[in-house]
Amino acid sequence: SQQGEEDPQALSIQEGENATMNCSYKTSINNLQWYRQNSGRGLVHLILIRSNEREKHSGRLRVTLDTSKKSSSLLITASRAADTASYFCATDTGRRALTFGSGTRLQVQP
Amino acid sequence: EAGVAQSPRYKIIEKRQSVAFWCNPISGHATLYWYQQILGQGPKLLIQFQNNGVVDDSQLPKDRFSAERLKGVDSTLKIQPAKLEDSAVYLCASRPDPGQGGNEQFFGPGTRLTVL
Numbered sequence: 001s002q003q004g005e006e007d008p009q010a011l012s013i014q015e016g017e018n019a020t021m022n023c024s025y026k027t028s029i030n031n032l033q034w035y036r037q038n039s040g041r042g043l044v045h046l047i048l049i050r051s052n053e054r055e056k057h058s059g060r061l062r063v064t065l066d067t068s069k070k071s072s073s074l075l076i077t078a079s080r081a082a083d084t085a086s087y088f089c090a091t092d093t094g095r096r097a098l099t100f101g102s103g104t105r106l107q108v109q110p
Numbered sequence: 111e112a113g114v115a116q117s118p119r120y121k122i123i124e125k126r127q128s129v130a131f132w133c134n135p136i137s138g139h140a141t142l143y144w145y146q147q148i149l150g151q152g153p154k155l156l157i158q159f160q161n162n163g164v165v166d167d168s169q170l171p172k173d174r175f176s177a178e179r180l181k182g183v184d185s186t187l188k189i190q191p192a193k194l195e196d197s198a199v200y201l202c203a204s205r206p207d208p209g210q211g212g213n214e215q216f217f218g219p220g221t222r223l224t225v226l
Contacts, residue, residue, distance in 0.1 A: 031213055042114070042201060042217035043153070088152050092213060096141060096205070097166055100152030 012107040019076040021104040023089030030094045034074050037086045081110045114218035122224045128190040131221045135204030144187050145201040197225045
């Protein structure tokens with residue numbers, strides 16, 4: 001079963017706007033990771049946040065984690081057309097296998 | 111460094127036929143995963159190998175799916191016989207040991223299987 005559920009399922013924004021995607025999960029985790037998948041391609045790792053961290057930044061990406069609410073958010077600032085992709089959260093419970101959510105499909109209009 | 115290689119990229123078969131997928135992980139990565147990704151969904155773990163041993167195959171439909179990782183490097187995933195609901199993208203991923211790198215997984219481009 002899917003551990004994480006992303007919200008929204010689909011998001012369409014204009015270039016330059018910010019995009020926020022949310023992820024909820026069910027069990028305790030060691031870390032939570034976000035991946036991007038371009039159409040017809042494999043997944044690419046974006047960022048990892050550990051269970052004892054609350055916020056992490058990487059370039060235009062900002063991830064937050066609230067373990068009390070079992071939720072995470074991914075913010076992409078100043079979006080570009082090239083950011084168009086599906087974004088997945090994935091939880092690592094310590095077993096070294098990831099459990100993925102259902103994904104958010106982001107469309108950035110030029 | 112070279113990424114995770116998978117072949118074939120696309121495969122179309124009829125139901126009840128057999129099919130096999132191949133994966134070559136990043137050199138030195140001890141852990142290898144096979145995921146199934148149905149259209150519109152996130153990847154679902156099928157099997158996890160540590161070197162040539164199986165760590166987790168609890169979600170592998172063992173009546174029709176099999177996987178092996180001989181010599182702890184390349185891996186093959188086989189479906190026999192295929193069903194319509196097996197239509198999906200099959201993703202292979204690898205990961206270094208904890209002491210040798212981070213916790214991220216590196217994915218191959220996937221094999222898109224269509225069962226008619």
